[in-house]
Structure formats: structure tokens, C-alpha cells
Amino acid sequence: MKLQLNKRVLNENELKKILIEINSGENTWNDVDQLLSVESMITHIGSTDAELRDKLIYTTFFRMIIEDNQIESDLLIELLDICLNELLHKGLGENGTDSVFTRSFTTLLMALILYKDNKDNLLTHTKIEKVKDQLIIYLNQEKDLRGYVPGKGWAHSVAHAADTFDELVKNPKISNDLYPEILEPLWNKMFVSDTVYIHHEDERMVTPIIEMLNNGLNVEEIESLLQNVPEDLKTKKEELSEEEYWFLVFNCKAFLKSFYVKISAESKYGSIQESIKRCLEKV
DSSP: OOOOTTSOOOOHHHHHHHHHHHHHTSSOGGGSOHHHHHHHHHHTTTOSOHIIIIIIIIHHHHIIIIISOOSOHHHHHHHHHHIIIIITTTTTTOOSSTHHHHHHHHHHHHHHHHHHHHHHOOSOHHHHHHHHHHHHHHHHHOOOOOSEETTTEEOOHHHHHHHHHHHHHTOTTSOGGGHHHHHHHHHHHHSOSSSOOOSSHHHHHHHHHHHHHHTTOOHHHHHHHHHHHHHHHHHHHHHSOHHHHHHHHHHHHHHHHHHHHHTTTOGGGHHHHHHHHHHHHHO
């Protein structure tokens, strides 16, 4: 199969009807034009209709890729290329616009493909390296940090990116020598001052960081970052408005507390826990 996104695809209502029928068991994939359906799903991946975007398109991709193996390897690679080359950076740098839904749910689709690669080794080292580079660029430049958007559902760009990075760092093609490069954007995204994370972004972001620690990230990389936090906050206090500064402090503390709790059962990370304690005492 070859994707042709420039040809006519199903509109949102047509796609919704088909996916509802498939998910309810009224129809199967054998009863529909599979390529047209996949093309339509990727075209509408950022729909502002929360049911279509989240409950139908994403859930259907999950079932097709993870549970039922209904998308062949060549098509998965095509989908990943479309994500990297067209969708991941669509509207990047905008804030408060609907383009965030495309970027955010593109990362979730990428996470599914990476999960599949971790099991079945579909992708080349070069492709995984490109995923790493593009995800870092994306996370560094993503400005729309909203979680739940009334009337449109979950945007959750930071949480979804964290899930995707988690699958990336599990990939055997990613050397742990690359972990510090990956750690930096993850860490920096928790120390923002223009919004308050209230939808468990901190817990989700801790997950890929711990995965890297478990796979060989040097503990000293984390401890060095922790040592710099109090001084960085002091500097920021001089630069930010009162409200922005307290947004930053809240995000910082929430992230560090989540980090502390997540590693609390692992005695090998005792030094990190002590560093977090000292850091929290100073902020």
C-alpha cells in the first residue's frame, strides 16, 4: 500500500461513521477500503472533534498497530515519515491554536510505531536517529502547553511527548551515550514560567528520565542538574514577573516531588533522592 494524502479522503463525518461501525463490531476492516481509511485517519489526526481524534482515530491506530498487527511494516514506515516530515512541526511555535492537536496526537502515533519497532525491529538506525533529532526540536519549540481544552478535549502536548520519548529511549538503537542530549529538553520543559502544569505532566515526564537511568544514564547527570536548580530560580526571579516566577516554582516543585516518589523504591537512586531533598529545601 502507498499513501496518497493529496487525493480525496473521507470527511470527518464519513470517517467517524466507519470507525464507529468497526469499533462496535458492526463492520470489520475487511468491509472497508483500508488504505482510504488510514489516509483519512492521518489526515484528520488533529481534528478538534475529541471523540473522532481521541476515542476513534487514536484508539483505532492503537488496535491496528499494537493489538491486531493490521498495518504492514512498509505502511508504518510511511506513516512515520509523514509524522516527521509533515505533521510533527505543523504550526509549531503557535500557542492557543488548534494546530496543537495535530502535533500532540502525531507524537502519540509515533509512540505506537516506536513501540512496534521495539518489538519487531522495523526501523533503521538512521530512521531512529531522525526520530530522536526531530522529537528534540519539537519539544524545544512547542509553546502550546495546554492540557485539557474545554470543548475540544485533550491537547496534552507535553505528556504525549513524554510518552513518545519513553518509547524512544527503550529502543536498542539509541545508545545511552545519547541520553544526556535527550535529557536536556525533557528537563527544561518542566521548568517553564508561562503556565502551570495541572494535568500530571510532571509524572509523565519523569517516566522517560527514569527509563534512561535504568538503562545507563549516569546519575551524575541528574545530580548536576539538581544542583543548578536553586541558583537558576534565583536568577529567574529577577527576570520574571511575580506571577511567572511562582508558576515556575510550582512546576519545579511538582516535578521534583514526582521524581522523588517515583524513585523511592529504588535504593540505588538514594543519592538522587538526597539531592532532590536538598534542592526542595532551597526552593
